[in-house]
Amino acid sequence: MSTLIRNGLVINATGSHAADVLIDGEHIAALVTTGFEVQADEVIDAAGKYVIPxxxxxxxxxxxxxxxxxxxxxxxxxxxxxxxxxxxxxxxxxxxxxxxxxxxxxxxxxxxxxxxxxxxxxxxxxxxxxxxxxxxxxxxxxxxxxxxxxxxxxxxxxxxxxxxxxxxxxxxxxxxxxxxxxxxxxxxxxxxxxxxxxxxxxxxxxxxxxxxxxxxxxxxxxxxxxxxxxxxxxxxxxxxxxxxxxxxxxxxxxxxxxxxxxxxxxxxxxxxxxxxxxxxxxxxxxxxxxxxxxxxxxxxxxxxxxxxxxxxxxxxxxxxxxxxxxxxxxxxxxxxxxxxxxxxxxxxxxxxxxxxxxxxxxxxxxxxxxxxxxFGMYPRKGVIAPGADADVVIYDPKASQTISAETHHMAVDYSAYEGFEVTGKVDTVFSRGRKVIADGAYHGSTGHGRFVSRDLNQYLV
Ligand SMILES: NC(=O)NCCC(=O)O
Ligand SMILES: [Zn+2]
Ligand SMILES: [Zn+2]
Missing domain, CATH: 3.20.20.140 (Metal-dependent hydrolases)
Structure with a gap:
């Protein structure tokens, strides 16, 4: 299964640029110049949105x-x-x-x-x-x-x-x-x-x-x-x-x-x-x-x-x-x-x-x-780059939302941030290439998450 995220602004820690992101299976396969012809099973338009790890x-x-x-x-x-x-x-x-x-x-x-x-x-x-x-x-x-x-x-x-x-x-x-x-x-x-x-x-x-x-x-x-x-x-x-x-x-x-x-x-x-x-x-x-x-x-x-x-x-x-x-x-x-x-x-x-x-x-x-x-997971995680796990979030920086226990998904009966009005909202989430959140709904499954065996630290920061 391949997915092309088109027209978004890719933001990494090192900088931001307009690019299309191609996901193939569990990994990011390529960052492509916006609009360049690429075949994919699914195409998502992320115009006006951020694409972040x-x-x-x-x-x-x-x-x-x-x-x-x-x-x-x-x-x-x-x-x-x-x-x-x-x-x-x-x-x-x-x-x-x-x-x-x-x-x-x-x-x-x-x-x-x-x-x-x-x-x-x-x-x-x-x-x-x-x-x-x-x-x-x-x-x-x-x-x-x-x-x-x-x-x-x-x-x-x-x-x-x-x-x-x-x-x-x-x-x-x-x-x-x-x-x-x-x-x-x-x-x-x-x-x-x-x-x-x-x-x-x-x-x-x-x-x-x-x-x-x-x-x-x-x-x-x-x-x-x-x-x-x-x-x-x-x-x-x-x-x-x-x-x-x-x-x-x-x-x-x-x-x-x-x-x-x-x-x-x-x-x-x-x-x-x-x-x-x-x-x-x-x-x-x-x-x-x-x-x-x-x-x-x-x-x-x-x-x-x-x-x-x-x-x-x-x-x-x-x-x-x-x-x-x-x-x-x-x-x-x-x-x-x-x-x-x-x-x-x-x-x-x-x-x-x-x-x-x-x-x-x-x-x-x-x-x-x-x-x-x-914690020894980079560059497998933490970056939008070819070869990294396709853990990708499409983020809408202009959307607004109000945090509340009525709408959150944590199994707890209150929110410490009840009533906080925030600007920006998660739009779509991929976990190792699998679309888990989209269109305001959860599409994931229990057991999809895998144990990450971490490498010894390189102290790169
Ligand atoms: N932080 C806290 O109050 N509970 C979790 C345990 C800890 O991190 O010390
Ligand atoms: Zn703790
Ligand atoms: Zn502690």
Whole structure:
């Protein structure tokens, strides 16, 4: 089956030009001068629209166990919602329970995802038990296409790793070429602040933000950077939310250290004011790190322009308001941490283009090309070029839409962006040559999505 996308504006991270895109089977076969005679089984007119590489969301949590419940999207519902939003690859986190091996964890995540995804997927591994055995098993994970490992400086007693444990994992990463991803918040200090707030009778959702001050994200980020420097390991800071943390990343990058960071749409568009909504509404916005006062947002946009922030991922980790978030009524520390977003990342970042914060090429770079490069999928993914997977989105930059739980496809009963009016809309989505979204309908199938075994990082960004 071949498809010709005619008359669109092809946007890659490196530039934009008018071209027709020929898809043959699962791959992009050619970029052709607009109007040049080419035979294809199907021809789609993309006049007035953008043709961009499918989005890559490098940070999702489908079916993730957390705080006695699990995130509401399955791999099936979550990847279908991703497709609706122009994301054709997710990288989800396999979570090692304490006492389990990394390989049994990987098997467990494969059994959840394999045969159930609408678009392609890969895995990172969360190491919550640093033992001689788990460190050895990092080699087997790498051989199995999983070469990025997340660690936590937060959540003592659950995922938390000591500085010594982090140092050992970083040494192993240095030796193997793996990437260490860090949840950088000082969990030991935060736990004290949480206990003090609860002891004073302060249980509302806004306390989640007040007990996790930005300084404690800045401190943990600096500490992770120093540990990475000592070991010579590259470091990727996940879900960076605070200007203090960004300052630390910027300073390290200015000295040439291999430190990278992602932020998330919620930190660009939502704020502590949302956590402080009346009643229990703020629970919808509980995620860690927490939403920050609004003034952090301009620093984050600046970081995206200067490439001190290289990626925007969603940290999609949805919990329903009606039952799951209610676990924390009266005690904010029991609200399951996480927010939905996998469906809206490409659109929300396009608002950065509309408002003049970033160029449209930078938009493509942030939502697709850099995650592909950073996590060993480039040039298979992240680019419109001959030979690449035909993960292609036709995007209408002029269409408008209103985000709402009434119309979204994520299996969660609220939208963090309810009522947001956005300019731009996904028109058609191809996943490895298969048309999965077109004419306002889903045409994909569960099980089309394939596991992406990722190559070791080349640090091209
Ligand atoms: N971010 C969040 O609150 N939940 C998901 C787990 C994590 O990424 O730390
Ligand atoms: Zn995290
Ligand atoms: Zn996360």
């Amino acid at each position: 499918g989005g890559i969301d490098a940070h999702t949590h489908m079916e993730m166990p957390f705080g006695g419940t699990q995130s509401a999207d399955t791999f099936e519902t979550g990847t279908t919602a991703a497709a609706w939003g122009g994301t054709t690859t997710i990288v989800d986190f396999a979570v090692q329970p304490k006492g389990s091996s990394l390989l049994s964890t990987l098997d467990r995540w494969h059994s959840k995802a394999d045969g159930n995804c609408a678009v392609d997927y890969g895995f990172h591994m969360i190491i919550s038990d640093v033992t001689d055995e788990s460190l050895k098993e990092m080699d087997s994970c790498i051989a199995a296409g999983v070469n990025s490992f997340k660690m936590f400086m937060a959540y003592p007693g659950v995922f938390y790793a000591t500085d010594g444990e982090i140092l050992r994992a970083m040494q192993k990463a240095r030796e193997t070429g793996a990437t260490i991803m860090m949840h950088a918040e000082n969990g030991i200090a935060i736990d004290q602040l949480v206990a003090q707030a609860l002891a004073s009778g302060l249980g509302d959702p806004v306390q989640h933000g007040l007990t996790r001050p930005p300084e404690l994200e800045g401190e943990a980020t600096s500490r992770a950077i120093q540990l990475a420097k000592v070991t010579g390991s590259p470091l990727y800071i996940v879900h960076l939310s605070a200007s203090q943390a960004l300052d630390a990343v910027t300073a390290a990058r200015d000295t040439g250290q291999n430190v990278f960071a992602e932020t998330c749409p919620q930190y660009l568009y939502l704020s502590l004011e949302d956590l402080a909504r009346p009643g229990f509404e703020g629970a919808k916005y509980v995620a860690s790190p927490p939403l920050r006062p609004k003034e952090h947002q301009s620093s984050l946009w600046r970081g995206l322009r200067t490439n001190d922030l290289s990626v925007v991922s969603t940290d999609h980790c949805p919990f329903c308001f009606k039952d799951q978030k209610q676990l924390g009524v009266g005690d904010f520390s029991k609200i399951p941490n996480g927010m939905p977003g996998v469906e809206h990342r490409v659109d929300l970042l396009h608002q950065g283009v509309v408002k003049g914060e970033i160029t449209r090429e930078r938009w493509v770079e942030i939502v697709s090309t850099t995650p592909a490069r950073m």
